[in-house]
Amino acid sequence: EVVLTQSPGTLSLSPGERATLSCRASQSVGSSYFAWYQQKPGQAPRLLIFDASSRATGIPDRFSGGGSGTDFTLTISRLEPEDFAVYYCQQYGNSPWTFGQGTKVEIK
Amino acid sequence: QVQLVQSGAEVKKPGASVTVSCKASGYTFTNYFMHWVRQAPGQGLEWTGIINPSVGGTSYAQKFQGRVTMTSDTSTSTVYMEMSNLTSEDTAVYYCARQSQLLYDAFDIWGQGTMVTVSS
Numbered sequence: 001e002v003v004l005t006q007s008p009g010t011l012s013l014s015p016g017e018r019a020t021l022s023c024r025a026s027q028s029v030g031s032s033y034f035a036w037y038q039q040k041p042g043q044a045p046r047l048l049i050f051d052a053s054s055r056a057t058g059i060p061d062r063f064s065g066g067g068s069g070t071d072f073t074l075t076i077s078r079l080e081p082e083d084f085a086v087y088y089c090q091q092y093g094n095s096p097w098t099f100g101q102g103t104k105v106e107i108k
Numbered sequence: 109q110v111q112l113v114q115s116g117a118e119v120k121k122p123g124a125s126v127t128v129s130c131k132a133s134g135y136t137f138t139n140y141f142m143h144w145v146r147q148a149p150g151q152g153l154e155w156t157g158i159i160n161p162s163v164g165g166t167s168y169a170q171k172f173q174g175r176v177t178m179t180s181d182t183s184t185s186t187v188y189m190e191m192s193n194l195t196s197e198d199t200a201v202y203y204c205a206r207q208s209q210l211l212y213d214a215f216d217i218w219g220q221g222t223m224v225t226v227s228s
Binding site: 030031033035037044045046047050051056057088090092093095096097098099100101102 | 143152154155170203213214215216218219221
């Protein structure tokens with residue numbers, strides 16, 4: 001099973017600042033089969049990024065993904081008030097599908 | 109629009125079984141796989157299993173083998189997840205989530221979630 005470790009656990013930032021979230025896999029994720037999801041309290045997760053760097057439909061371009069192999073990042077270029085949430089990484093190149101433990105982006 | 113609508117909250121006693129449904133609309137039901145993912149209170153996301161609704165083929169996470177059953181009904185575009193022998197550790201929100209039939213793809217649409225509480 002591919003274990004995903006996200007860092008940091010919590011990111012305290014102000015609106016307008018840049019956020020960089022990291023996710024490290026315990027083994028290589030084939031061909032960048034990697035996604036990022038956003039989850040707000042009481043809501044289902046929402047797909048932001050797939051295939052490591054492709055934005056899902058309707059996702060603003062302030063969200064970008066990068067990385068390959070075992071190290072992946074999600075960058076939010078300028079935080080908007082609605083971006084404060086929990087973010088999960090996921091790999092889907094190896095069964096079982098696995099998720100990271102989440103990074104909470106909170107208002108400083 | 110494309111949506112997945114799940115059944116309502118459930119309260120069960122330890123040892124009981126629960127069935128959660130997920131009704132799809134707005135797309136061709138048999139053209140997509142469906143996953144189930146659960147989230148214990150205050151915790152992260154845990155993959156439970158996958159079903160191919162068109163043929164009923166399934167694959168389950170090892171920890172749930174023998175205790176979970178996923179089925180589909182193409183006439184109503186609905187998938188079901190049954191979990192048996194419940195314990196308090198199964199208390200969680202259960203989500204269905206859609207995946208395209210590409211061999212490798214992310215989960216692009218999620219249901220609203222179903223809270224399952226296991227308590228004596």
